[in-house]
Amino acid sequence: MAFITPKPQCEKVEKRPGCIQSALNILGDKWSPLLIGQLVSEPRTFGDLEVMLVGISPRTLSARLDKLTRENIIVRKQYNAHPPRFKYHLTEKGDDLEKILRTMADWGERYHE
Amino acid sequence: MAFITPKPQCEKVEKRPGCIQSALNILGDKWSPLLIGQLVSEPRTFGDLEVMLVGISPRTLSARLDKLTRENIIVRKQYNAHPPRFKYHLTEKGDDLEKILRTMADWGERYHE
DNA sequence: TTACAAAGTATAGTGAAAGGAACTATACTA
DNA sequence: TAGTATAGTTCCTTTCACTATACTTTGTAA
Numbered sequence: 001m002a003f004i005t006p007k008p009q010c011e012k013v014e015k016r017p018g019c020i021q022s023a024l025n026i027l028g029d030k031w032s033p034l035l036i037g038q039l040v041s042e043p044r045t046f047g048d049l050e051v052m053l054v055g056i057s058p059r060t061l062s063a064r065l066d067k068l069t070r071e072n073i074i075v076r077k078q079y080n081a082h083p084p085r086f087k088y089h090l091t092e093k094g095d096d097l098e099k100i101l102r103t104m105a106d107w108g109e110r111y112h113e
Numbered sequence: 114m115a116f117i118t119p120k121p122q123c124e125k126v127e128k129r130p131g132c133i134q135s136a137l138n139i140l141g142d143k144w145s146p147l148l149i150g151q152l153v154s155e156p157r158t159f160g161d162l163e164v165m166l167v168g169i170s171p172r173t174l175s176a177r178l179d180k181l182t183r184e185n186i187i188v189r190k191q192y193n194a195h196p197p198r199f200k201y202h203l204t205e206k207g208d209d210l211e212k213i214l215r216t217m218a219d220w221g222e223r224y225h226e
Numbered sequence: 227t228t229a230c231a232a233a234g235t236a237t238a239g240t241g242a243a244a245g246g247a248a249c250t251a252t253a254c255t256a
Numbered sequence: 257t258a259g260t261a262t263a264g265t266t267c268c269t270t271t272c273a274c275t276a277t278a279c280t281t282t283g284t285a286a
Contacts, residue, residue: 013150013214019221020146020214027217028141029273033133037126046233057275062234083283085232093224101126101133103216104140108132111206143244159263170245175264196253198262 023100026071031056031064033101036090039074040098043087073097136213139184144169144177146214149203152187153211156200186210 014020027033031053038044038052050061065088068074073094076086127133140146144166151157151165163174178201181187186207189199203210 012153013211014218015222016225019218019225020150022221022225023217024140024146027137031274033137037133040125047231050233055275057277058234059236059276060274063273065234083232096220096223098126100213100216100220103213104136105127105132107209107213108135109128110209112129112132112135160261163263168245170247171264172246172266173244176243178264196262 023097026068026073026097027100029064031060032068033104035061035064035068036073036094036097037101039088039090039094043077043079043089045085045087049088068094136210139181139186139210140213142177144173145181146217148174148177148181149186149207149210150214152201152203152207156190156202158198158200162201181207 027036034053035049038049044052046058046061046065049065050056050058053061065074065076069076072091074088075091076088079085079087140149147166148162151162157165159171159174159178162178163169163171166174178187178189182189185204187201188204189201192198192200
């Protein structure tokens, strides 16, 4: 009988394997946590974000926004018809990431430096 | 007067900039969250971890253990003198990461698939 | 009709992280 | 003294996230 990589301690932290990975798939890159942090309770335009995320290239910002949209973390909403202008909003799923960011921030606050 | 990249919304989530980054510096790579999860309440040897983290190369495991040791997340303790045998334990700082992992797991549990 | 801004896209290239396979060092054991 | 186990190290290659910069498209204003 095959033993399918059981990771026996997995359920100590997560009920199903992959749950932590699915959060890290969203938060594990350089810019996404910062980007999501900027959208908490305040929708932003591409240009806003380009200014706030100092050092990001438009290519990377575009790629992050695409990925987060595909993952249903943010949505792009038109707020002006002529000229067409858009803002990115957090979805409920995205908004719930704030809990994780806060827990991280608390940990960082305690142990930073 | 210079305006030093203020990120005005930063304090909405984290009190000081960099706190989230410092947590992600530990948790943001492929293996560290899994590795730390395996050490919660149960010290492990190199060989244990090599078996549990299915697919990890000894090179990568060694590099992760080094980094987490330098960051004071884990400690290497000798539990047998002859032959010399070691186990890796979480420090208090490392143990506190469990809160973050749990929050991530909760989020993943809710939104996975 | 030129000129300017917002919101991206296109092209080209770099660097760090991770993978794979083989190898080493030390200590015990038959 | 040959073999086995633990605990790594070394070398080489690949992948991919991110950077830099130029360009395009759509619409407004002078």
